[in-house]
Structure formats: structure tokens, C-alpha cells
Amino acid sequence: MRALWRVLKLLLGASPKAMARGAALAVTVLLMGVALLGLSGWFITATGLAGLAGIGIAFNVFQPSAGVRLLALGRTAARYGERLLTHDATLRALAALRVDLLRRQARAGGRALARLRSEATLTRILADVDALDGLVLRLALPVFAALLTHAVVFAMLGWLAGWPVALTVAAIYLPLAALVLALLARSGMAPSREGEREAQALRRGMIDMIRDREALILGGQLAARETALRAGDQRARAASGALDRAERRAGARLSALVALSVAGALVAGGWLAQAGGLDPARAAIGIFVALALAETVLPLRRGFAELGRMVDAASRVDPGASAPGDDREGQETERAEAPILSIDRPEARFTLNRGEALALEGPSGVGKTTLLLRIAGLMAGEGIAIAGHAPENWTEGALRARVAMLPQRSALIAGTIRDNLALAAPEATDDTLLQALQVVALDAVVRDRGGLDARLGESGAGLSGGQSRRLALARCVLRAPDLLLLDEPTEGLDLETATRVLDNLRAALPDSAILATLHRGGDHVIFTERLTISRP
Known part of the structure; x- marks a missing residue:
């Protein structure tokens, strides 16, 4: 995991300003989504209560509806900017990672470079760099944005809907979501590694078969090679299927977590409304906010599912590792009587x-x-x-x-x-x-x-x-x-x-x-x- 942290530090440091702007927009998108659903829930509930009380004609619908439209349009614009900035920053970061990797290889000695001159090694390096593009987009930025959004929502929810509602939502979301995602990372570690390994072997096997097809045909080995490639393809598909099943199980658990959080917000808000400490419209805010917070945890599934692939890739392109050169204390003195x-x-x-x-x-x-x-x-x-x-x-x-x-x-x-x-x-x-x-x-x-x-x-x-x-x-x-x-x-x-x-x-x-x-x-x-x- 240390290698993963070092790679993440390099990626984030490649274009820090763009990463910071992308992270800020990611948080803005989540906060606007929560605010949009919370305001919409309050607006619907307050309008219904005003109609039941017979004062609907006096209820001001213009300001809330304007707020809903503002949040909806702002969220769309922020989402576009967030995707643009984070993807651009990630591409810059991957370019910096490639440059760092090439610099370290360039410092390697002739022996190490000779070992690198193989199709398998070059294919492996390319695949490792590609695997790490999800480290920022699917893991680091979404986790950061989710945690910061939960902190802001906790404070705002406690102020608007009462601290019991805020504590209930936070107590259900944070520990249970962390548990579900940790279980996903653990169960997905082996199949993500196996899938990547088999996919690389299949790619190399296809290249070798196409390159050596004439010799394989003359030697009568083409059918055997095709059978071996099909077996490798089946293994890759099996690993991918196992990873997909683990991700779907995590999605079902996270959906159940969201439902549990909504139920908890409903109970806590209802208790406060019944006790007279909160009006029903404001009590409904907690329910819709708990529902909107699903957007902070559900997108994290893919990043945690592919954690094994990222850890393996990071261990091979670790920027903190020394260049694969010659670290031995070798002989540097010639023998005077010896020939060249x-x-x-x-x-x-x-x-x-x-x-x-x-x-x-x-x-x-x-x-x-x-x-x-x-x-x-x-x-x-x-x-x-x-x-x-x-x-x-x-x-x-x-x-x-x-x-x-x-x-x-x-x-x-x-x-x-x-x-x-x-x-x-x-x-x-x-x-x-x-x-x-x-x-x-x-x-x-x-x-x-x-x-x-x-x-x-x-x-x-x-x-x-x-x-x-x-x-x-x-x-x-x-x-x-x-x-x-x-x-x-x-x-x-x-x-x-x-x-x-x-x-x-x-x-x-x-x-x-x-x-x-x-x-x-x-x-x-x-x-x-x-x-x-x-x-x-």
C-alpha cells in the first residue's frame, strides 16, 4: 500500500491546481445534489401542508422554485466542469507518471535495460500505467468529495433539521459504508488481480500467435495454441465475473444502507416533529437528504473493486523505488598483469x-x-x-x-x-x-x-x-x-x-x-x- 500512496502523491502533484479545482467542483456537485433534493422535499411537503391548512394562496412558491431551478442548472454545469477538469488533470498526471517511469528506466544500467527489452515487459508497463488512471478518478477524488460532503451536510442538517436527525444519518452512513467498501476491496482483490493477469497473458498470446502463425501452421500447432488462448479467455472472463458479482453484492448492501438511513431520518424527524421541536416540512429535509447522500457512496464501488489491480500496478511503477539498475558493490580495479x-x-x-x-x-x-x-x-x-x-x-x-x-x-x-x-x-x-x-x-x-x-x-x-x-x-x-x-x-x-x-x-x-x-x-x-x- 505504500507504493500506492507514493503513486497517488505523484499523480496529485503533477497538476495540483487542476486537481484542486476538480475536487472543489466534485464537492460542489454532491452538495448541490443534496441541496436540490432537500429543498425539493421541503418545498413539496410545505406546499402540501399549506394546502391542507387552507393557506396555499398565501404560500410563496416563487423563491423555492427558483432555488430548485438554480440548483438543478448549477449542478449540471458543475458536473460538466468537474468531468472536464478531473479528466484533464488525470491525463496530465499519467503523463507525469510515464515521464517519471522513463527517467528511472533511463538511469538503469545496461543489464537492467536488456532485461526490459521484451514484449511482455513493455505490455506490462503500459497496462500498469493505464490501470492507475482510476486511482484518482474512481478512488481518491470520489472518497475525498464524499467525506467532505458528509461533513458539510452533517453541519447543515443539524442546523436545519435537528442534531438527532444529523447524528442518525451520519451514524448509519459513515461506518456502514466504510464496512461495505472494505469488504468489497477485500473480496475483489484476488479476482481483479487475476483478471488483469489473464488479460495481459491473453493479449501477449494473441500477438505471439499472429506473429508466429506461419510456423504454427507448418508445425500443426495452430489448433493447440487457439485452444490455449480460449482457455485463458475463459479464465479472464471468470475473474471478471467474480469481480462483477462482488461489486453487485456491494451495490445491494449500499442500497440497503441508503434505505436504512432514510428510515432512520424518518424516525428521528418524526420524533422531533411529534415532540414539537420541529415543523413537519423541515423534518422532511432529513429524509430527502439521506436519500441524496446515496450519490456519495454508490459511485465508489468500481474504484474499491479494482483496488487489487491498482495495488499491483503501483508496486511495479513505484516512484519511490530505485531504478532497476546495478546496486552491487562491484570490482572497479583492473589487474595490471591481466589482458584487457x-x-x-x-x-x-x-x-x-x-x-x-x-x-x-x-x-x-x-x-x-x-x-x-x-x-x-x-x-x-x-x-x-x-x-x-x-x-x-x-x-x-x-x-x-x-x-x-x-x-x-x-x-x-x-x-x-x-x-x-x-x-x-x-x-x-x-x-x-x-x-x-x-x-x-x-x-x-x-x-x-x-x-x-x-x-x-x-x-x-x-x-x-x-x-x-x-x-x-x-x-x-x-x-x-x-x-x-x-x-x-x-x-x-x-x-x-x-x-x-x-x-x-x-x-x-x-x-x-x-x-x-x-x-x-x-x-x-x-x-x-x-x-x-x-x-x-
Whole structure:
């Protein structure tokens, strides 16, 4: 529950003024509804009593009827404003939650980010943020508005209809409604969690089936996969049905509570009227006010029914939790006598010292990329030592300062070329950035596009595949790592450009150890050794 409170604090703090205005309008709507029904009840009762007494012609009907119309129109306008402001504030709050979540993930290390790169995790994050939209709209604001409305109504009812009536209504409503809603939250905890879990599994299963449909058809597994998805759908429906039944039971109990409160107000008001302490018209106010207060508790059912879903979602996106990075006290000192890289695995055995370069060759699918990922600490693996220590024994910061990797898929962002290079060297000068671009033979391309301030689209749109890879390689050059891992660095380049890039790379990083996986170009002069990797 602490995580839920922290998420709620973040949501409310994202747009506090809009939330406060929305809450004020929510209270206004409830108070106007209570006042409308209370005034209408008094008006009807007083008019009837005046007619029975034969003084109906002298009764002023204009002011009460004007008040009824004012409250009805005001309530409608306040309801519209309340919906507009609270929904707008909630959308702003969810945007702030997404930004906070992304910031924490951005601070995570490479190992944690590698674990996040799965469809299940991304789908889970999106669903968790969506689940929390009801935390404000269905739970926090309605509960706050209900409690404040009951406090104001208690005071006004005690003044107009007598304190016995006010105490009776409050004593029935507040404790019994809290009990009913607590029971609903408890009974709905498991089915709301189960329903959300099964819904996510069903969504992922559908995506997987559509993506792998050809393989499933060829393997004769399509019918079995469909049967499994139908079973998951049935489980999700069963959990949803259990939650709906719990909510309906709570609705029936709350309706009975409203009837009991109306009966209590009738008895208390009748007793005061019979004792002569209150006229019958004012005694009727308590009855109608008790009936109108149903609007404060009945809408709370859905929020309390989905509390389990919200608690689970909040525990995963908890803003008070640390980023899923690397909190271990890792090794940060290299062994002076150890090589920069030492590999002793079934598929390959070699060492790399400063200034050496090795070309790793082999057919596709043999595991060259996997080996690079293990060396970079993005996948677990034994038999790997960087400066004498296994990758997992280095802290995230120390490992990234020592090792840089160029993957097959270039990771570029929408923005300027300077923005993309600044990811590796935020404080680098323009001259330094241009020198890095010259190393990867991209300086002329950038100059023709308008220089470092030339803008790129999403994922580097505007550059060719080879140009995108060279821009990502320029970031590695800016890091000047002790160990540079290159996964097919010359892919998409003509022979002349590939030769130029490799020559410049060694000249710019003379002391760096370079390990490159290649389909071609392994005979280049910069590579002091070539090794063909075998299947482990």
C-alpha cells in the first residue's frame, strides 16, 4: 500500500491546481445534489401542508422554485466542469507518471535495460500505467468529495433539521459504508488481480500467435495454441465475473444502507416533529437528504473493486523505488598483469591486449553476437574476464566506461546530430564531435546536411543504414574505451568506405583493444589476428 500512496502523491502533484479545482467542483456537485433534493422535499411537503391548512394562496412558491431551478442548472454545469477538469488533470498526471517511469528506466544500467527489452515487459508497463488512471478518478477524488460532503451536510442538517436527525444519518452512513467498501476491496482483490493477469497473458498470446502463425501452421500447432488462448479467455472472463458479482453484492448492501438511513431520518424527524421541536416540512429535509447522500457512496464501488489491480500496478511503477539498475558493490580495479579481454569458452579461446584487434568470423547463427553481448555484460556467461574480472563483477558505471559496443541495430534518437553524439560525450566541443565524424567518414555527409544541427527523424530517419551505423560508431569513438566491441561494423558499406573507417578507427584509438564480428573484411591490416568461432 505504500507504493500506492507514493503513486497517488505523484499523480496529485503533477497538476495540483487542476486537481484542486476538480475536487472543489466534485464537492460542489454532491452538495448541490443534496441541496436540490432537500429543498425539493421541503418545498413539496410545505406546499402540501399549506394546502391542507387552507393557506396555499398565501404560500410563496416563487423563491423555492427558483432555488430548485438554480440548483438543478448549477449542478449540471458543475458536473460538466468537474468531468472536464478531473479528466484533464488525470491525463496530465499519467503523463507525469510515464515521464517519471522513463527517467528511472533511463538511469538503469545496461543489464537492467536488456532485461526490459521484451514484449511482455513493455505490455506490462503500459497496462500498469493505464490501470492507475482510476486511482484518482474512481478512488481518491470520489472518497475525498464524499467525506467532505458528509461533513458539510452533517453541519447543515443539524442546523436545519435537528442534531438527532444529523447524528442518525451520519451514524448509519459513515461506518456502514466504510464496512461495505472494505469488504468489497477485500473480496475483489484476488479476482481483479487475476483478471488483469489473464488479460495481459491473453493479449501477449494473441500477438505471439499472429506473429508466429506461419510456423504454427507448418508445425500443426495452430489448433493447440487457439485452444490455449480460449482457455485463458475463459479464465479472464471468470475473474471478471467474480469481480462483477462482488461489486453487485456491494451495490445491494449500499442500497440497503441508503434505505436504512432514510428510515432512520424518518424516525428521528418524526420524533422531533411529534415532540414539537420541529415543523413537519423541515423534518422532511432529513429524509430527502439521506436519500441524496446515496450519490456519495454508490459511485465508489468500481474504484474499491479494482483496488487489487491498482495495488499491483503501483508496486511495479513505484516512484519511490530505485531504478532497476546495478546496486552491487562491484570490482572497479583492473589487474595490471591481466589482458584487457580474456575468453575461455567452448566456442572460443583467446586474449586481447591493448592495441590489438581480433576479427571474429563464422557463419550466421553460430553465436558471434551472443558472445559480444556476454562480454558487454548484457547477457550472463562464464569464462569471460575484462581486465582480470568477470563482467558481472564490475559495477555498471565502471564497465560502461571501459567497454563500448556497436550493435547490429543502431540506436539513434529524433533530434539533431549533435544530440545523438552528446549521448556519449555531453561536454564534448563541436571540434571533438566533428573529429569523431571524420573518423567514421561521415563528416562530408553531415556538412552537406547542414552540420551538427541537422535534424534526424525517429530512430535516425534521414540517414541510410550505413550512415546510421557510422553515426553510432562515432559515439563509440567519443567514449575512447579500453575495449571496443563491433558487431558487423562494415555491413552496408562499400569496400573503400569500409577500409577507410577501419583505418581511421585504429588511428583514433591506438591503445584500444578491438573485437569485431565480420562476414567480410577480416583480412584488413588493423586485425592482428583472425578467429573462426565454432558452435558451443
